[in-house]
Amino acid sequence: MIKRTSMRFAAAIVAALASFVAGPNAALRAQPQHQDQAPGFYRLKVGDLEVTSLFDGTGVFDPHWLNGTTARMDGVLKALHEDTHLLDVADAGFLVNTGKQLILVDVGTGGWWGGAAFGRFAGSFRSAGYTPEAVDIVLLTHLHSDHAGGLTTQDGKRVFPNAEVYVAKAESDFWLSPDIAAKAPKDAQPFFQSAQAIAAPYMKAGKWHTFSGSEKIVDGMELVPLPGHTPGHTGYEFSSRGQKVLFWGDIVHALRVQVQHPEITAMFDVDQAAAAATRHRLLPKLASEDVLIAGPHMNFPGLGRFHREGSGYSWAPVVFTDQWNTPAPSPQK
Numbered sequence: 001m002i003k004r005t006s007m008r009f010a011a012a013i014v015a016a017l018a019s020f021v022a023g024p025n026a027a028l029r030a031q032p033q034h035q036d037q038a039p040g041f042y043r044l045k046v047g048d049l050e051v052t053s054l055f056d057g058t059g060v061f062d063p064h065w066l067n068g069t070t071a072r073m074d075g076v077l078k079a080l081h082e083d084t085h086l087l088d089v090a091d092a093g094f095l096v097n098t099g100k101q102l103i104l105v106d107v108g109t110g111g112w113w114g115g116a117a118f119g120r121f122a123g124s125f126r127s128a129g130y131t132p133e134a135v136d137i138v139l140l141t142h143l144h145s146d147h148a149g150g151l152t153t154q155d156g157k158r159v160f161p162n163a164e165v166y167v168a169k170a171e172s173d174f175w176l177s178p179d180i181a182a183k184a185p186k187d188a189q190p191f192f193q194s195a196q197a198i199a200a201p202y203m204k205a206g207k208w209h210t211f212s213g214s215e216k217i218v219d220g221m222e223l224v225p226l227p228g229h230t231p232g233h234t235g236y237e238f239s240s241r242g243q244k245v246l247f248w249g250d251i252v253h254a255l256r257v258q259v260q261h262p263e264i265t266a267m268f269d270v271d272q273a274a275a276a277a278t279r280h281r282l283l284p285k286l287a288s289e290d291v292l293i294a295g296p297h298m299n300f301p302g303l304g305r306f307h308r309e310g311s312g313y314s315w316a317p318v319v320f321t322d323q324w325n326t327p328a329p330s331p332q333k
């Protein structure tokens with residue numbers, strides 16, 4: 001007994017000495033986990049434009065929100081069983097600093113959709129070095145609250161007090177119509193209510209603008225009608241020094257499913273056939289051009305390019321770099 005106690009005593013002395021000797025070496029001490037992330041923004045250059053992706057949140061797309069043939073959807077469910085991250089999605093908005101104007105394209109959820117894992121857009125925007133007062137223009141791909149919510153606080157105030165907001169007339173007319181809202185199915189009602197509440201303070205201030213053709217809103221930016229997901233769903237294509245970036249809204253929700261199978265639609269598509277047709281028309285075009293795509297629901301930062309792969313496509317996300325002034329080499333086409 002005495003022997004065991006003295007051995008224990010000796011072990012304690014050795015441990016104390018070891019910690020004394022190792023004291024200055026912090027690596028030997030347990031370090032707290034940080035459990036947070038770097039600020040949610042990522043910048044790159046497109047010609048002379050500075051494009052910043054602004055993180056809003058992440059979630060998981062429910063497989064039952066996807067529509068396809070029974071065989072195709074059975075395949076998706078089987079794949080999801082083997083790969084539980086198959087339907088991981090993100091939400092983001094984007095900022096374009098043209099050097100003259102500060103332009104947002106979609107602004108995240110703003111607490112109007114998705115719960116606690118979303119609503120980071122405003123913080124990401126400030127982390128990127130800007131104040132809401134500095135925004136000149138907001139372009140909305142459509143009026144679902146995961147894209148427009150960040151415009152307006154929950155108590156109905158404008159987040160971007162100096163911004164002129166633009167959206168397609170067909171989009172504005174649809175979601176802001178009391179008659180259409182009254183006839184819509186019950187589970188679609190929240191989409192109408194949130195769109196109306198989000199738009200209201202900008203309409204009141206005379207800062208809500210619609211377009212119906214190819215009006216010029218910003219130099220070097222083209223409107224790209226992409227109907228189907230919603231009646232006035234619109235992409236915005238900016239060009240600078242021969243480089244292009246297309247902000248495409250909700251052309252793809254579930255990246256790893258719809259890129260391989262563009263015919264699969266989402267239940268949020270107001271016109272399923274038109275949504276699939278738009279995707280079928282757009283993807284081959286993008287795959288043959290060197291257009292940077294900015295997609296709010298693609299894995300953050302939601303920036304990449306399309307390439308053909310088999311009967312479908314593959315998504316090549318941008319690779320993180322801190323190289324600023326060296327443009328990425330672009331294949332000659």
Ligand SMILES: [Zn+2]
Binds near residue numbers: 144250297
């Ligand atoms: Zn969306």
